[in-house]
Amino acid sequence: MLKFKNTLCTGCHLCEMICSAQHFEEFAPTRARIRVSNHPLQGKSEVIACFSCPKAPCITACPQGAISRPAPRQPLVIDLQKCDGCGGHPACVPACPYGAMCFDAPTQKALACDLCGGDPQCVRFCYPGAVTFQPSEAAD
Amino acid sequence: MERKNCYAGKVLRVDLTSGKVQREPLNAAWAADFVGGKGLGFRYLFDVLPAHTQPLSPENAIVLFSGALAGTCVATTARTVVCTRSPATGTILDSYVGGAFAWQMKLAGYDGVVITGKAPGPTALLIQDDRVELRDATPVWGKGIWETDSWLKEQANDEHLVSLAAGPAGENGVLFACLTSEAYRQAGRGGPGAVFGSKNLKAVAIRGTGAVHVPDMAAFMRLYDDIFHNHLLTEANTWAYDMGTPMIVELSQCTGLLPTRGFSQGVFDGAKGINSDAIKARKIRNRACATCPLACGQLVSNAEGLMEGPEYETLGLGGSNCGMGDLSAVISFNRLCDNLGLDSISTGNVIGLAMLMAQEGVHDFGLRFGDVEGYLNAVEEIAYRRGVGAELANGARHIAQKYGASHLVMENKGLEFPAYDPRGSYGMALAYCTSDRGGCHMRAFPVAEEAFGTVNPFTLEGKAEMVMNGQNFSAAKWTGIFCDFWAISMEDIAALTSAGTGREYSEQDMLVVGERIWNLGRIFNVREGFRRKDDIPPAALFDRALPEGPAAGKNFTRAEYDAALSEYYRLRGWDEDGVPTAKKLAALGLEELV
Numbered sequence: 001m002l003k004f005k006n007t008l009c010t011g012c013h014l015c016e017m018i019c020s021a022q023h024f025e026e027f028a029p030t031r032a033r034i035r036v037s038n039h040p041l042q043g044k045s046e047v048i049a050c051f052s053c054p055k056a057p058c059i060t061a062c063p064q065g066a067i068s069r070p071a072p073r074q075p076l077v078i079d080l081q082k083c084d085g086c087g088g089h090p091a092c093v094p095a096c097p098y099g100a101m102c103f104d105a106p107t108q109k110a111l112a113c114d115l116c117g118g119d120p121q122c123v124r125f126c127y128p129g130a131v132t133f134q135p136s137e138a139a140d
Numbered sequence: 141m142e143r144k145n146c147y148a149g150k151v152l153r154v155d156l157t158s159g160k161v162q163r164e165p166l167n168a169a170w171a172a173d174f175v176g177g178k179g180l181g182f183r184y185l186f187d188v189l190p191a192h193t194q195p196l197s198p199e200n201a202i203v204l205f206s207g208a209l210a211g212t213c214v215a216t217t218a219r220t221v222v223c224t225r226s227p228a229t230g231t232i233l234d235s236y237v238g239g240a241f242a243w244q245m246k247l248a249g250y251d252g253v254v255i256t257g258k259a260p261g262p263t264a265l266l267i268q269d270d271r272v273e274l275r276d277a278t279p280v281w282g283k284g285i286w287e288t289d290s291w292l293k294e295q296a297n298d299e300h301l302v303s304l305a306a307g308p309a310g311e312n313g314v315l316f317a318c319l320t321s322e323a324y325r326q327a328g329r330g331g332p333g334a335v336f337g338s339k340n341l342k343a344v345a346i347r348g349t350g351a352v353h354v355p356d357m358a359a360f361m362r363l364y365d366d367i368f369h370n371h372l373l374t375e376a377n378t379w380a381y382d383m384g385t386p387m388i389v390e391l392s393q394c395t396g397l398l399p400t401r402g403f404s405q406g407v408f409d410g411a412k413g414i415n416s417d418a419i420k421a422r423k424i425r426n427r428a429c430a431t432c433p434l435a436c437g438q439l440v441s442n443a444e445g446l447m448e449g450p451e452y453e454t455l456g457l458g459g460s461n462c463g464m465g466d467l468s469a470v471i472s473f474n475r476l477c478d479n480l481g482l483d484s485i486s487t488g489n490v491i492g493l494a495m496l497m498a499q500e501g502v503h504d505f506g507l508r509f510g511d512v513e514g515y516l517n518a519v520e521e522i523a524y525r526r527g528v529g530a531e532l533a534n535g536a537r538h539i540a541q542k543y544g545a546s547h548l549v550m551e552n553k554g555l556e557f558p559a560y561d562p563r564g565s566y567g568m569a570l571a572y573c574t575s576d577r578g579g580c581h582m583r584a585f586p587v588a589e590e591a592f593g594t595v596n597p598f599t600l601e602g603k604a605e606m607v608m609n610g611q612n613f614s615a616a617k618w619t620g621i622f623c624d625f626w627a628i629s630m631e632d633i634a635a636l637t638s639a640g641t642g643r644e645y646s647e648q649d650m651l652v653v654g655e656r657i658w659n660l661g662r663i664f665n666v667r668e669g670f671r672r673k674d675d676i677p678p679a680a681l682f683d684r685a686l687p688e689g690p691a692a693g694k695n696f697t698r699a700e701y702d703a704a705l706s707e708y709y710r711l712r713g714w715d716e717d718g719v720p721t722a723k724k725l726a727a728l729g730l731e732e733l734v
Contacts, residue, residue: 007425008425010425010426010435010437011428012428012429012430012431012433012435013240013243014213017213018213021213021357022361026351026352026353027212027213027353028247028350028352030247030349031351038240038300039299040239040322040323040324041286041289041290041446042446043424043425043427043439043446105349124365125213125433126433127435128381128426128435
């Protein structure tokens, strides 16, 4: 899964840009599955995406049963047929204790990191190493 | 309908006098000829500004423009250009700021914002996608920029809002007042903060939630993946991440051109206190502009707090030039400049001059080399135009003329010299004095090939062509707006610009765009009376040699400089007085603008 180290995050938002380009073929940070919270004056940033946490409260929070995962520590699967965006107030988003569940306004669907099918592109472009990838076999 | 290129396709016009807001399509013909950034900023400014407009009058305009590639993933392109007529020089001004402003501008759906008029009272321009409003900024008028930025984020209830704000220095019309964004990044030079202040404009803040498109995303990402990994993350660029600009302190020190004690020396005995090792000892982490992996910002702290920087220019002008070898003092100086809205280059140059004037018995402003308290106090006094600040706020040229220090001053056209003493790298004299905005090192940078490279630094021969090529290259590069810290090739600039805009540009096409932009700047300046007489260095470069170090005893003569300037004009296709010829303007498609 993805690993995050905020002390190395420079606040460049490149991960968001790469993510939206990969999934939506446009540069739209608000549509990214990875999010950077930036605090320039304090000189710090936080980066987060879904890392398929052990409890995954989003799964039980979803009233439509649209969220599942094939195995623990595997990326979430969101059934876009079932996900109805909860009418614009998705239950999964506040249920996530990490702020890692995203909501895509244009499609009104929930979004979570899918590891780009196993080769996460944000990692490929994160030079400072704030976002790294640990294949699930090696996950602790 | 999906856009087919990287432009937002829209320009916002805001008249502060009437409060009227208009949206118009981006001028497609101008976009083809001037591409973006500096090019479109100049073109829109030239269009909106009548000749002989006083810089601090309501009639002056502020043009904020993004580069063509802003809002894409391409590194360094989140930079913003601020174009206006400079109150410091009277020339055209393009001042650049990193951070994330243009990135948000593009995501909000605008390529540029053209601001005219004067607001009736303190005002902030707040742009959130389609929503554009003028807010009463009375609560933050007189306040520092950091507090202003926090206030704006609260007003908009959005932590992602990015502002570009003037400080007290801008409000008080300090001629070298800057704009600050993202706390520690500045559109530093030429006084754009004073233009904001003269319009009662405290800040422009922007937030976009839209998207930027390219004609073929898969092709664009294939191209960028290659450039990113093979041309960007190389040793030619990653010094910016590892050390940042402070590493230039050592380069300038060992080549004898580090401005020291009012430019009276080129080697600083306290350089160890302000060099990159000193920065590294305080470094907390790297900080970046939007989309840039180079993250050149070196976050450091002193007892007062945090900051990104100080950059080389601040270490040079606010450090060695003021006889200040205490990094903590320079950090305090830098924090004051950033928050009060002062260009740290001009501020350090002016204070260093005042210190030298006292030492030389010319005039005593009460400032002494190495006196930390007096130096930090002077920064505040300048921002509020009180005490010695009332005079120093008018810049080095003014002080030199009024108090008889023309033999000591280091400026061109009223813009104070940055931190490369031309007596240690002669090409810099030509670069500073033919720069479109006065004494600036960013347009052409011959020192990289001269003192820091292998070309003889102590001759002006061959430098005219070097300077001209550098200026054209930079102007083309700043259509992006690519940063100087990325040594990107014109081949890559052309490829990325083509892939983003959907128009094919060759390397040669881009260089012609650069030349066109440079000539447009010259037309503007010629219209305002600038000629050969204004492209001459200050007397000290001819008459006062540096006393020690590698450049000791080195001077070029007035005749040598004149010959180089004539060669520069000839290569440019300008007449002997520095006026572009009709033939040159026709070749660049600019003939209708004169």
